[in-house]
Amino acid sequence: MNIENKTVLITGANRGIGRALVDEALQRGAKRVYAGTRRSALQNADARVTPLALDVTNAGQIQGAVEKVESLDILINNAGLDLHDDLSDHAGLERHLAVNLFGTYAVTKAFLPLLARSRGAIVNVLSLAALAGLPFTPAYSISKAAAFSLTQSLRALWAGRGVRVHAVLAGPVDTDMTRGLDIPKASPESVARAIVAGVEKGEEDIFPDPVSASIADNWRSGAAKALERPIRITDRLHLITP
16 A cells, blocks of 8 residues: 555544644655544645544534545544543543544444445554553543454454555654653654554554554564454354353
């Protein structure tokens, strides 16, 4: 999947990783970049950028976006929510799931017909928190773990129909979400470059920064990844059922 001359849609495109992904797609020669934002439209002088009002929790806006996008090669589900919490508020968990899980699902479902037609790619921007929950933001971790399971399920379901599904398992990135955390962070620009490079290389699971890259080899050779390999899960059930 070479991004040159491709049409790309990026949610959460107004800041952080999303904004950096827009710039990276343009630098790599994308033909058209649809920039989905929840509030203000993305300001970009490049004529290849088409702003979209796209709140991933709003069914009407999702349908409106579908009507405006004529063709699509790559969908990047980047929109996300992280409200540090202690799981004491049920509504807080629901808010995280609404954006990080159900928003990703709704946008993906809406654009799958276009992606199937182009034999394109879905890229879900997740987090290492999907693999191991973070105690200072458990609702976010739960929602990202669920979104990772969604990613794996979509990958298995759509592989035979030519749609590739990528998971981005990022470590700490210097965005608004990590403001106040006194830890080493990768720049959004470097992460965006690594994400697009991973998609072009066909990496199913993309580890786009130094922290996440340190576990990449162990993950790819581990038992969890082995269950995803070409033999279908039903053929492996005898390995995991008593």
